[in-house]
Amino acid sequence: MNREEERAIEWDCQKTMRQYYDYVDHRDFDSAANLFTEDIDWMSHGVALHGRKELRDGLQAALGEGTIRHVLSNTVVNVIDEDNAELDEYHTLYYSADQEYETVDGPIAFEGPHRIIDCFAALRRTPEGWRIAKRRAPIIFRHDPNEPVRLETWGKKEGKT
Amino acid sequence: MNRNEERAIEWDCEQLLRRYYNFVHGREFSKAVALFTPDADWHALGVDLKGREAILEGLRSGFAAGTVRHTVTGTVVTVIDAENAESVYCNSVYNAPDIRIEDRETPIAMEETRR
Numbered sequence: 001m002n003r004e005e006e007r008a009i010e011w012d013c014q015k016t017m018r019q020y021y022d023y024v025d026h027r028d029f030d031s032a033a034n035l036f037t038e039d040i041d042w043m044s045h046g047v048a049l050h051g052r053k054e055l056r057d058g059l060q061a062a063l064g065e066g067t068i069r070h071v072l073s074n075t076v077v078n079v080i081d082e083d084n085a086e087l088d089e090y091h092t093l094y095y096s097a098d099q100e101y102e103t104v105d106g107p108i109a110f111e112g113p114h115r116i117i118d119c120f121a122a123l124r125r126t127p128e129g130w131r132i133a134k135r136r137a138p139i140i141f142r143h144d145p146n147e148p149v150r151l152e153t154w155g156k157k158e159g160k161t
Numbered sequence: 162m163n164r165n166e167e168r169a170i171e172w173d174c175e176q177l178l179r180r181y182y183n184f185v186h187g188r189e190f191s192k193a194v195a196l197f198t199p200d201a202d203w204h205a206l207g208v209d210l211k212g213r214e215a216i217l218e219g220l221r222s223g224f225a226a227g228t229v230r231h232t233v234t235g236t237v238v239t240v241i242d243a244e245n246a247e248s249v250y251c252n253s254v255y256n257a258p259d260i261r262i263e264d265r266e267t268p269i270a271m272e273e274t275r276r
Contacts, residue, residue, distance in 0.1 A: 004169070007169060007172055007173070010172070010176065011172070071232075071234070073232040073234050074179045074182055074183060074231075074232060075179060076176060076179045088183055090230060090232050092253070112271065113271070115268065116230055116232070116255055118186075118230075140228065140230060140262055140268055141228075141230065141255050141257075141268055141269050141270075141271055141274060142267075142268035142270060142271065143270070143271045144270065144271075145268055145270050
């Protein structure tokens with residue numbers, strides 16, 4: 001593979017990740033789940049999810065209410081071969097559990113980032129295009145470690161932790 | 162140089178910058194330093210460093226004992242010619258200089274950081 005082909009894969013993979021978070025941040029969870037492989041292996045906030053349906057249920061439970069914005073940075077793509085790549089990036093999260101931006105009169109007040117997350121993803125080329133096959137996302141910094149977020153609460157209730 | 166060639170350089174330089182910070186965050190300082198030229202001229206926070214060895218020493222003393230994340234945004238790469246480019250970008254830094262994330266079971270509270 002030459003550098004031009006590698007570069008094209010790097011671009012496509014980082015675009016897939018950006019598209020995923022744009023869908024999530026706008027609560028389009030069906031479109032978000034379709035950017036994963038059917039056998040997605042997903043782990044974040046101590047919650048493990050497998051397959052698109054489970055993932056979609058988790059996204060709905062975690063982010064169906066409130067407002068979140070994932071600010072992505074430092075994305076580095078490592079091409080393994082023409083059908084596989086790995087990606088590292090950071091998410092700076094701004095989050096309100098109780099307020100939806102569509103119903104608030106004016107911007108939502110905030111005191112800074114809610115959490116900083118290291119994200120790893122393995123991506124695979126499929127007939128649908130590049131899809132996320134594995135995701136790991138440990139929290140590194142957190143505004144208030146004692147304040148649970150909905151994904152954690154839902155994951156414990158559903159036995160996914 | 163045509164625009165496609167320029168765009169390729171822009172992307173490659175962005176990837177190199179991000180890779181550098183990711184190595185620093187993983188405390189892989191030797192790999193981070195290898196991304197500099199041997200005669201690198203480094204200036205940050207009032208500190209001047211010249212060459213890979215000095216930068217390696219600076220990174221070790223600055224980041225070996227703690228946890229840091231530089232979130233890089235707003236990068237603009239300006240291509241000068243086929244072998245030279247310049248970049249500007251914004252760094253938001255979250256730094257807990259005395260806490261290693263691997264040594265804890267919970268995330269680091271923001272109030273424990275020095276931004």
